[in-house]
Amino acid sequence: MSEDGKIEWNPMEDEAPKGIIKRVEQFAYDLAWGVDKGLWGSLFGVTKSGLGTEWVNYANNTAFKAYLVQKWNEDPPDDLLLFSFKYLSIEHQHSRSNINYILTSNAFLLLKKPPKAPQIFVSYNHKESSALSLLVEARLKNKDSQIGIFIDKSINAGESWHPYLDEQLNQCEILVCLLTKETLKSTFVRKEINFALDNNKRVIPLCHAGYAIPDMNSHENDEVNNLLSRLNEVQAIYVEQPESAENYEIALLKLFIALGYSTI
Incomplete structure (x- = not known):
């Protein structure tokens, strides 16, 4: 638990991922996280023998x-x-099978993004926001190739539309509207x-085309008014007027920060 009382994520409580690249990146992240939390040091030893590979940490091998x-x-x-992948550099090589490594700055840079890439569902009106949805998808994928992002252009011909959307909504952690x-x-x-809000998923409104979320009771439709009331309780991101490439870029940077990514 952090000093402000919030429960912090602990990588030891998660299952190891599948796939070589994901496993390597997660392990490097975990090593840097442990150093940052004071659980172990940045110097590691690796010894290979017929019995397998043994890792040790020279600062706190018990916790490691x-x-x-x-x-x-x-x-x-x-x-x-x-x-x-340049997450480790050789500090000393005793032999081909006995090497001391030190954690590199590349590993610590992994701490500037979420410990797990988020699963995101983008909700939008095709007529008004198709171009922005594609921009959001492209920029998020460029920021982190491991992000799972769904926009309904991904539906294949012949698939049942409503059940597929329901499945994607269930799997997402964050809904960007x-x-x-x-x-x-x-x-x-x-x-x-409403589904995302009802199921305690995080909702991030991104408002553009001069739109600002109004107070409830500003619409003739009661269902819309109820939703406006709920949206007023979450933090929205706005593309400032006049709309320009720069202001869209600023809004996307705010989205990166909201998702836990560094903008450096």
Whole structure:
């Protein structure tokens, strides 16, 4: 628990990911996180023998070993992979099978993004916000290729539309809704936002085309008014007027920060 009373994420409580690149990046993140939290130091030893590979931490091997057992079942990614991705550098090489590594700045840079790439559902009105939805998708994927982002252009021909959308909504952690004055006229967009709010998913409104979320009771439709009341309780991002490439860029930077990414 942090000093402000909030429960902090602990990587030892998560399962190890699948896929080589994801495993390497997660392990490097965890090592840097442990150093940052004072659980262990940045100097590691790796010894390879016929019995397998043994990792040690020279500052606090007890805590480090507990982490290796709990998350990786004592089988973390290969040290040479971390070295090739420049998350480790060689501090001293005793032999080909006995190497001391030190954690690099590249590993600590991983702490500038969320510990797990978020799963995002983008809710929008096609007529008003299709271009922005594609821009959001492209910029988020460029920021972190591991982000899971769904916009309904991904639906394949022949798939059942409503069940597929319901499945994507269930799987997402964050719903980003692109709002203009026309958006909430869509029954489907209202359903998507209400579903996210009802299921304690994080909702981030991104308002553009001069739209600002009004107070409730400003619309003739009671259903829209109820949703406006709910949206007024969350922090929205606005594309400032006049709309320009610079102001869209600023709004996207605010979205990165809201998702936990560094803008450096």
